[in-house]
Amino acid sequence: MVTIKDVAKRASVSVSTASRILSRATTEKFSESTQVRVYRASLELGYRANFAAQSLVSGETRIIASVFPRIYGTPFTALASVQILSGIEAFCSANGYHMLLSSPRLIDGKVDSSFVNMLAGGYPDGIIIDSHFQIDPIMEVVQQFGIPTVALGSLSHPYRLQSDNFLGGELVMRHIVDLGHKHIGIIGVPDGVSPAADQRLMGMRIVTDELGLEFDSLPRVNGNFSSDSGASAATELITTHPELTAILAINDRMAMGAILQLQAMNYLIPEQLSITGYDDLSRAGEFNPSITTINQQLASWGELSMQMLLDVIAGQQPEPLVIQPRLIIRKSTAPCPIHDISGANR
Numbered sequence: 594m595v596t597i598k599d600v601a602k603r604a605s606v607s608v609s610t611a612s613r614i615l616s617r618a619t620t621e622k623f624s625e626s627t628q629v630r631v632y633r634a635s636l637e638l639g640y641r642a643n644f645a646a647q648s649l650v651s652g653e654t655r656i657i658a659s660v661f662p663r664i665y666g667t668p669f670t671a672l673a674s675v676q677i678l679s680g681i682e683a684f685c686s687a688n689g690y691h692m693l694l695s696s697p698r699l700i701d702g703k704v705d706s707s708f709v710n711m712l713a714g715g716y717p718d719g720i721i722i723d724s725h726f727q728i729d730p731i732m733e734v735v736q737q738f739g740i741p742t743v744a745l746g747s748l749s750h751p752y753r754l755q756s757d758n759f760l761g762g763e764l765v766m767r768h769i770v771d772l773g774h775k776h777i778g779i780i781g782v783p784d785g786v787s788p789a790a791d792q793r794l795m796g797m798r799i800v801t802d803e804l805g806l807e808f809d810s811l812p813r814v815n816g817n818f819s820s821d822s823g824a825s826a827a828t829e830l831i832t833t834h835p836e837l838t839a840i841l842a843i844n845d846r847m848a849m850g851a852i853l854q855l856q857a858m859n860y861l862i863p864e865q866l867s868i869t870g871y872d873d874l875s876r877a878g879e880f881n882p883s884i885t886t887i888n889q890q891l892a893s894w895g896e897l898s899m900q901m902l903l904d905v906i907a908g909q910q911p912e913p914l915v916i917q918p919r920l921i922i923r924k925s926t927a928p929c930p931i932h933d934i935s936g937a938n939r
Contacts, residue, residue, distance in 0.1 A: 680895015762796025773929035823847030
């Protein structure tokens with residue numbers, strides 16, 4: 594069996610140098626020629642790294658756990674989560690780390706035992722956890738093990754990366770009222786389910802309060818972030834409030850479902866109804882019509898959260914990072930249409 598000692602001898606370097614290069618740890622300390630010799634030696638000898646042994650020696654597994662709790666489905670059903678996970682994986686691959694994806698469930702308020710066992714086994718050097726939902730029991734378990742952690746979307750964790758959802762809600766509502774809309778519907782989620790969604794709604798409220806529009810009087814139907822729930826919510830909104838000229842959805846997927854459903858009901862988007870989303874998923878720009886939304890720079894979250902986590906692992910205390918959202922105006926919104934009170938133009 595080929596060992597790291599054999600590779601080091603073949604490459605004429607020390608065992609520690611060969612080990613560090615092959616684990617891609619601090620490779621900047623070694624010349625390119627040295628790295629090439631080690632890689633060539635490992636290939637020629639057919640060396641396979643023993644990660645368990647490496648972790649015993651270094652005290653590091655170089656495994657990062659991406660924890661995206663299963664609330665309404667797996668992380669793969671949430672396109673926003675997929676963007677973040679792709680960024681984390683890309684950073685790990687480029688820097689000698691390995692990403693472990695965990696999607697724990699809450700069953701009767703208790704955390705999935707397999708998740709607890711994973712943490713107890715000492716697998717991850719650090720954790721990046723999606724805290725956009727109320728997941729207090731899961732966070733409590735993570736904290737008990739004392740593993741360096743970065744929380745995405747948290748409003749209170751000391752090491753957190755979040756979007757300014759308050760500003761995002763304000764931007765999208767201001768865009769709609771600037772277009773002259775006053776009969777506005779909301780597709781949201783139940784209060785308390787998602788701190789991010791709560792913040793977006795608070796930002797919207799600021800704008801309506803400025804204009805003397807009572808936010809709580811605006812028609813609102815809650816969904817669950819899925820396109821199907823957006824379709825159902827849009828049907829209920831427009832059936833009970835035919836005077837609406839705009840609908841603001843709390844995320845892009847619900848906006849997509851709303852648009853498809855309203856088009857099936859023969860509404861013209863945006864000529865009769867303006868629709869907005871939130872997240873700026875890749876599909877939002879390709880949709881018909883393309884969706885006015887809020888860009889949270891999700892593609893950068895993976896790298897930014899990994900850089901923060903490595904600082905925490907190194908014993909540093911990085912400041913919370915707040916991402917500034919941008920309003921992306923596309924073809925799903927237009928000036929408020931002029932129509933009679935009976936809605937005869939529909």
